Amino acid sequence: MTVYLPIAELSVNILIILGMGAAVGFLSGMFGVGGGFLITPLLIFYNIPPVVAVATGANQVVASSISGAITHFRRGTIDIKLGTVLLCGGLAGATVGIWIFSLLRRIGQLDLVISLAYVLLLGTVGSLMLWESINALRRARRNETVTLKRPGHHNWVHRLPLKMRFKKSKIYLSVIPIAALGFCIGILTSVMGVGGGFIMVPAMIYLLRIPTNVVVGTSLFQIIFVSAYTVIVQATANYTVDIVLAFVLMIAGVVGAQYGVRVGQRLRGEQLRALLALLVLAVGLRLAIELVIPPKEVYSVVSAGLGF
Amino acid sequence: MRTWIRALLLAAAFALPMAVQAEPIDFTEKLDIGISTDQIAITSDFRGADLTIFGAIDGFDPNVLAQGKYNIVVALEGPKENTTVRKKERVFGIWINTSSMTFELVPESYSLSSTRDIETIAPPGDMTNMGIGVAHIPLIPIGFIGDGSNLTEFRDAFRRLRETTGVYQRDPGGVQFISSSLFKASLRLPADVPNGSHIVRAYLFRDGIFVAAKALELQVVKTGLEQAITRAAHESPFLYGIVAVLLAVITGWLASIIFRRD
Numbered sequence: 227m228t229v230y231l232p233i234a235e236l237s238v239n240i241l242i243i244l245g246m247g248a249a250v251g252f253l254s255g256m257f258g259v260g261g262g263f264l265i266t267p268l269l270i271f272y273n274i275p276p277v278v279a280v281a282t283g284a285n286q287v288v289a290s291s292i293s294g295a296i297t298h299f300r301r302g303t304i305d306i307k308l309g310t311v312l313l314c315g316g317l318a319g320a321t322v323g324i325w326i327f328s329l330l331r332r333i334g335q336l337d338l339v340i341s342l343a344y345v346l347l348l349g350t351v352g353s354l355m356l357w358e359s360i361n362a363l364r365r366a367r368r369n370e371t372v373t374l375k376r377p378g379h380h381n382w383v384h385r386l387p388l389k390m391r392f393k394k395s396k397i398y399l400s401v402i403p404i405a406a407l408g409f410c411i412g413i414l415t416s417v418m419g420v421g422g423g424f425i426m427v428p429a430m431i432y433l434l435r436i437p438t439n440v441v442v443g444t445s446l447f448q449i450i451f452v453s454a455y456t457v458i459v460q461a462t463a464n465y466t467v468d469i470v471l472a473f474v475l476m477i478a479g480v481v482g483a484q485y486g487v488r489v490g491q492r493l494r495g496e497q498l499r500a501l502l503a504l505l506v507l508a509v510g511l512r513l514a515i516e517l518v519i520p521p522k523e524v525y526s527v528v529s530a531g532l533g534f
Numbered sequence: 535m536r537t538w539i540r541a542l543l544l545a546a547a548f549a550l551p552m553a554v555q556a557e558p559i560d561f562t563e564k565l566d567i568g569i570s571t572d573q574i575a576i577t578s579d580f581r582g583a584d585l586t587i588f589g590a591i592d593g594f595d596p597n598v599l600a601q602g603k604y605n606i607v608v609a610l611e612g613p614k615e616n617t618t619v620r621k622k623e624r625v626f627g628i629w630i631n632t633s634s635m636t637f638e639l640v641p642e643s644y645s646l647s648s649t650r651d652i653e654t655i656a657p658p659g660d661m662t663n664m665g666i667g668v669a670h671i672p673l674i675p676i677g678f679i680g681d682g683s684n685l686t687e688f689r690d691a692f693r694r695l696r697e698t699t700g701v702y703q704r705d706p707g708g709v710q711f712i713s714s715s716l717f718k719a720s721l722r723l724p725a726d727v728p729n730g731s732h733i734v735r736a737y738l739f740r741d742g743i744f745v746a747a748k749a750l751e752l753q754v755v756k757t758g759l760e761q762a763i764t765r766a767a768h769e770s771p772f773l774y775g776i777v778a779v780l781l782a783v784i785t786g787w788l789a790s791i792i793f794r795r796d
Contacts, residue, residue: 292783
């Protein structure tokens with residue numbers, strides 16, 4: 227059963243796309259991640275042009291983040307003020323990111339940079355997660371109680387000027403590191419089509435010392451708006467958002483996520499993280515291999531339309 | 535001298551691609567072609583099709599015709615775009631696009647049909663001057679190309695890739711005479727035929743010499759849902775982006791209602 231993707235300009239098997247969306251949705255529900263960093267490489271493996279994969283991935287991130295954010299909003303675990311500062315940085319970052327994206331596309335290096343960025347990101351995050359989860363598993367076997375280390379109360383981040391009080395998070399912090407974090411994540415969103423939660427959450431906890439209970443909700447708040455902004459700008463500037471592909475992915479994704487959440491609640495945290503780490507590393511490795519092996523065709527033709 | 539004048543006339547004819555082309559004065563032959571429609575609507579399940587063009591030679595010389603010395607070439611040229619060819623090379627173990635060349639306004643699709651192999655119809659030089667045939671389509675680089683030593687390499691790669699992807703095609707033998715001076719040309723429209731204004735060009739050769747040409751415009755319009763989406767994405771991209779986001783918001787919101795557990 228094939229469906230024609232009008233923007234990617236190719237016919238795909240709808241069952242494969244549904245399966246991809248459901249699998250990534252399942253994993254994102256299970257591990258509590260957005261899934262953008264898995265969906266974009268998977269689409270690239272399935273021969274969707276990277277330009278389309280990135281922009282469409284951002285669209286899928288909007289859908290998968292919304293339901294999570296709604297839950298957090300009901301529980302009151304979103305710091306809107308903090309989220310807004312992050313968002314300001316995020317929007318600026320996304321704007322710069324789109325500009326970088328268009329520039330790279332014009333000079334013909336976009337696909338390379340997307341692949342390299344994914345190899346780097348997935349390699350680093352995957353290794354760190356694997357390391358952390360193996361240590362946790364080892365500790366669990368020795369029946370040690372896991373104590374979350376919270377290093378000293380103040381670091382250089384807390385000496386920066388322009389401080390602001392965030393009532394909900396109960397912190398008094400400079401807006402500079404918050405906006406800077408948002409900015410970096412914004413660039414990642416528009417260049418790679420990821421939400422960036424898997425980087426933002428640890429950075430907020432360990433670097434900015436924001437209380438854990440508001441971190442996830444607040445990062446989702448920022449992700450929704452930055453991804454939505456990226457989708458609109460990508461659609462306007464590059465015409466690369468494939469609404470058919472995005473819709474199929476979304477539907478499968480939100481359904482898959484519900485089952486993922488249920489399974490995730492039954493599994494142990496360290497095992498889950500080790501599994502996710504292996505998956506992340508495998509995707510990164512696959513992309514790395516693609517860059518190294520000699521291509522079948524060294525020439526490519528690009529006209530004013532889509533480029534590979 | 536005669537060749538000179540003809541070359542000039544030809545240049546003039548091709549400078550005004552849409553104008554009915556001026557015929558050289560010293561030939562009596564004229565070419566007429568017709569298509570049943572000037573617009574082709576292509577539905578979303580389109581997988582390529584054949585287009586038939588009918589034509590007639592007027593004022594022909596019966597002796598030449600009897601000897602089979604009239605040859606006809608019919609080409610369907612797609613809309614023109616600046617097109618870039620890129621080449622990958624290994625840099626520090628990674629395959630990277632290292633060099634590129636952009637050609638000015640080359641057709642997005644090209645389908646050629648002739649009475650026989652065009653290389654045997656007229657000298658290759660003439661075909662190059664007129665830009666007839668996949669091997670002769672003018673590929674003029676724009677921008678800095680260095681000493682031009684890699685020009686041939688990029689041109690060859692372009693022609694090869696366009697032929698392997700099927701958007702450039704040729705059919706020697708696709709033009710057949712159905713009576714003494716009436717002919718029928720079948721042209722192949724590829725599955726990914728580009729939207730827009732195509733031009734059917736017909737050329738008449740007498741014993742290896744170009745004598746007449748005729749051009750017709752043909753609009754290719756894609757229809758269906760996919761096409762409506764493509765049009766929306768390109769014509770009102772901002773609105774399209776907002777709709778894409780709204781779709782995501784509604785999907786996520788509905789999911790949170792349907793699967794609400796608390």
